[in-house]
Amino acid sequence: MQSYEDYGFLKFDENGKILATNSYGEKLLTELYMAGVSNLFEYLVSVLNTGKNIFKTNKETYGIKFFNQEELSFIIIPLGEFVASISEFIDISSLHHEIKNPLTAIEGVIQVIESKYDDDYLKKCTNIIRKESSRIKYLLESVNVLTDLKLNYSDIYIDDFLKNIVDKFVIIYNKIDFILCIDDSIKKVSGDREKLEMVFNNLIKNACEAANTSRVEIRYEIDSTIKFFDREKNVFKKMLKFSIIDNGNGIDRGIRNKLFTPFWTTKSKGSGLGLVISKEIIEKHFGKIEYKSVEGEGTTFSIYLPV
Template identity: 30%
Template sequence: MLQLIQEYIEKLKKVDEQLERLTSDRNVIETELTALSNAINNQSESFGRIISFSHDCVFILDRNCRFTYASISGAQLFGLKQMDMIGKNWRELKLSKEMMIPFEAYLKTVFMLGIPTSQVTRAVFPYGIRYLEYFLNPVFNKHHVVDAVFSVVRDVTQRKESETVQKQLTIQYLDESQRLQQMIDTAPMAILTVDRDGFIIASNQLAAELLPDITDKLKMVINSHLDAGGLDDSDEALIARALNGEEINGFFRQDRNKSFLISAYPIKEYNTDNIVGAIAYYQDISELENLRNEYARLDRLKLIGEMAAGVAHEIRNPMTVVKGYLQVLTNKAEPDLQERYSIIMNELNRIDTIVTDFLSLARNKTVTKEICNLNNIIAGTFPLLQADAAESGIEIKLNLAEVVPELLLNEKEIKQVLFNLSRNSIQAMQPKGLLRIETKVSANAVKLIVADNGCGIEADYLNKIFDPFFTTKDTGTGLGLAICQSIVERHAGKIEVQSKVGKGTSFFITFPTSEKNLMN
């Protein structure tokens, strides 16, 4: 019995020891819980102070859209106090439907999907319209279920206004840029801009048409000119000189069949005057140059015509006497001298022909014009042309329009044009060559075409072939084509030429059929 009592006492001691240990562990746990609780309270207070100092509005909401927390600035946003908002939803607080209905929809989406979101909304307050940006972030519990939503609301009215102003300025800038580009594109000159390295950064449509060879590969070339000082007068050198600070005004350049006035200027920064690029203007003055050359040609023709009219009488009178005496001497001369007299007579006739050609160059020469049919004139000269062509082994083909309108022409002068052009073509061809004479009718003109498949004319000569005394022949006077042009212009017409070396040459003569031109 005693033994049982002792065993029971021993068990009581052990239980007492366990209770002492449990009491000690409880005290430790309670101490740790108290410390943890104090830390949490301190963190909460710190978090509250941080939020209270922040300009952002902070809210915590539950699934029923009730505010479980609201910062001071958050409550002030709606003109309320913190404690007025806690435990209430926006309907109870009578907040703006315009803002809160979309807000509630996004809030439910965050609870459902657990994904953060942000939006910008427009809100109307008694003190005015504001733009608010709100961020909704899910708060998960230990079961990974969204238990609340942490929301930060920020007033972005100033930013929104700045964006609006920036957008308006951007639209205005784009409008101004488009207007400027349209002005540049419609400018009657080629314009291109290069950066400091010589790359083309802007150009108008006319630049692409007039300057197809200038591309951004100019960089290497311009840099070489910059290093060399840009001493030559190429396009690249002119732009390089502008990049070096030089202003170039009205530099004349002729390229192929185009004439340009080139100006180039450096582009500088507004405040520093540092050169950041260059701009070049190419003004096409080809038409002006052609007019200037045409006026010069007409002046030469006028001078030649006046000279021919003045000296023709003085030359022909003594020539008539010389030819008369020469004919008498030829009749009385010995047979061996008659051939020499014949050579002299031929040369006198040649002089007479040259004087006649001089007179034909006179633009103000008075000629009698009559209503004629161009096809009939061609048909009348065809036998003579065919005879000349046959001597050189040349074939002539006629391709005349079936019906051509009547024209006011001087038949003799039109025949002279046909003879001059045809004989030039015959001389330019080898045996078995082909000469084509055609007429075509358009709405207000009749076109005469004389074409061959001869040797062609060098491109460098095409602009000179109508100049008086210009010839590539050893025995030519250089007056034939000048006479043709003078005659055509006296008939209010136009003569043009197309030629390719080794392929042949074609002359196109256009006679107007309008009543006004016929009257002229």
């Protein structure tokens, strides 16, 4: 086998236990353990399932270069300087401004045309232009969220937070049964309320729109299997797990590895950025987002946040 001494090598047994590693692999083990990853094999597979093959620790960005499914072994490489943020080579705010200005002009011209001509065919054309212009603006706003994601932390009282969100969906999706499981022993979590509302709104909406969904359940609990290491306080923190569960048809296996791919969507009116933004927001909170889906039975999205 080729030598990969400059890369991380990890080999597991069928139960996820590490059978072999090298010095770089040991370094990676320490970093991920400090980040709260308890089941490394499961974590690496979940990274592969995103289709991006990239993950981050507090120290480095890594890519999964190779995965041998028969031997359950991984080759992991540090990406470092090769993975640059888009904001490092393009001014997103300027791009947003330069695109939004002509869109505003286009919408102005549409209004002038509609005021001077009373033609049904022309109205259909202008409606299409207006609709697509609005879609571009929405995409720009979404990209702005990704590139300028600043968090304003405050105490969020979970009961109130979830009830306010669910109340809206009860009205919109009145044929779906909503079940909210409240745990009185867990009162609050720290985070950016506005940003977390974006995440929960997106995931609950996706659950409601899953084919043949008749029930959506939202629950939360402390997950004892995973912890977050707070570097500032030098302590391990518990992780709070939120689960959003639907009983729809489940996610087709053929598209699961594309779920977190930017601009990819199965919805005719979707932007393909909802899950991407949700994942980025949760990771900024030092948490993680994952899912499990069984075709014909439903899907569960789980959000982990340190408490």
